[in-house]
Amino acid sequence: MKSTIPEAGTPIAEPAAGSDRQEASLHGEILLRLRDYVVEGNIPEGARVPERQLCEMLGISRTPLREALKVLAAEGLIELLPNRGARVRQLSERDLEELFDVMAGLESLAGRLACEAITDEEISAIEQLHYEMYGHYLHRDMHGYFQVNQRIHESIVAAARNETLKTAYGNFAGRIRRVRYSANFARKRQRWAEAMREHEAILDALRRRAGSELSDILFQHLRNKRAAAMEHLSEAGAEPAAT
Numbered sequence: 001m002k003s004t005i006p007e008a009g010t011p012i013a014e015p016a017a018g019s020d021r022q023e024a025s026l027h028g029e030i031l032l033r034l035r036d037y038v039v040e041g042n043i044p045e046g047a048r049v050p051e052r053q054l055c056e057m058l059g060i061s062r063t064p065l066r067e068a069l070k071v072l073a074a075e076g077l078i079e080l081l082p083n084r085g086a087r088v089r090q091l092s093e094r095d096l097e098e099l100f101d102v103m104a105g106l107e108s109l110a111g112r113l114a115c116e117a118i119t120d121e122e123i124s125a126i127e128q129l130h131y132e133m134y135g136h137y138l139h140r141d142m143h144g145y146f147q148v149n150q151r152i153h154e155s156i157v158a159a160a161r162n163e164t165l166k167t168a169y170g171n172f173a174g175r176i177r178r179v180r181y182s183a184n185f186a187r188k189r190q191r192w193a194e195a196m197r198e199h200e201a202i203l204d205a206l207r208r209r210a211g212s213e214l215s216d217i218l219f220q221h222l223r224n225k226r227a228a229a230m231e232h233l234s235e236a237g238a239e240p241a242a243t
Contacts, residue, residue: 030058031068038077038088039178040143046090049078075174091179096229099176104222106169107153111202111218113160115211123206126155130203137196146181152199156206156218176229183229191228198224 034054043049055065073080080086091099129152136145150173157169184192198221205214 049086100226108215108219110157110160111214112211115209117161118159
């Protein structure tokens with residue numbers, strides 16, 4: 001899988017002392033790269049987070065790294081262990097089934113509400129994201145594809161104009177982000193093509209503001225993603241430990 005962590009020797013530039021804006025920028029960059037690194041499966045589920053190694057790769061000290069780890073823990077990607085660092089959260093099969101079903105329900109509701117409130121400008125913005133995602137698909141760029149894919153789903157949720165829904169969605173999205181990414185590797189070409197066709201249908205229903213139809217499409221889209229995720233986990237579990 002593609003790593004977004006820079007190699008040793010290319011550290012993230014430390015901000016000038018006393019610059020709150022630069023410190024916030026540094027924190028955001030560390031968080032983005034660390035989140036991608038975990039989501040893309042570079043650390044096995046249940047494994048300890050190698051803090052020293054990550055500090056060397058990022059060219060930073062333990063303090064900013066641990067601040068970023070706190071955010072990832074709040075998102076549900078990792079678990080903080082008292083006085084023992086952190087490890088990647090490991091979810092059971094039942095956990096994943098339940099989480100995907102909840103996400104399917106939330107996105108289904110978001111689609112229905114979005115069709116009642118979305119503006120032409122917001123639809124145009126989602127269209128542009130869709131075409132950008134399609135470009136990543138054609139170039140087999142999984143990292144770029146996944147990043148834009150998430151922005152599309154988040155844009156639909158935002159268009160629902162419901163802060164309670166948006167907060168609930170954000171709370172659950174982080175917990176399955178890693179598995180949602182890995183689902184694209186199940187029967188890779190076939191599932192990826194199916195997902196693109198589903199996104200074409202999502203965009204078409206959104207353009208027509210067909211709330212009930214979009215609601216059903218999004219629910220089934222998440223169900224299909226769940227099936228692919230479970231299949232990938234099953235395949236990974238059957239591989240030799242050295243793989």
